[in-house]
Amino acid sequence: QVQLVESGGGLVQAGGSLRLSCAASGSIFSINGMGWYRQAPGKQRELVATITSDKGTTYADSVKGRSTISRDNAKNTVYLQMNNLKPEDTAVYYCHTDHVTYYSGGYSHTMYDYWGQGTQVTVSS
Secondary structure, eight states, rough: EEEEEEEOOOEEEETTTEEEEEEEESSEEEEOOEEEEOOOOTSSEEEEEEEETTEEEEEEETTTTTEEEEEEEEETTEEEEEEOGGGGGGGEEEEEEEEEEEEEEEEEEEEEEEOOOOOOEEEEE
């Protein structure tokens, strides 16, 4: 099986920075696009940033210029560096991949639209 494990969340003051990490564990053969989404209380989950397997990136307008998504394909890890954080960035941040192939029981398996458990980011004013 595969797990996406997020880390790096926490409490930070407005204007501060955080770096989120999401490591994919398991006998992974390949991971396609990866990304970060967030969900604030009472709101729908929304896109923050995505990165393709060849490192093309997209950002939500709300974080553009303040955040950088990157990935280390050798470590099956995606990062989100967030700077100049604002109280409205407060949310649970989820790691996502649209497509991961892994080995189990001698066979390859593919999972689509796979999510991590989330990490809380709280920005105080």
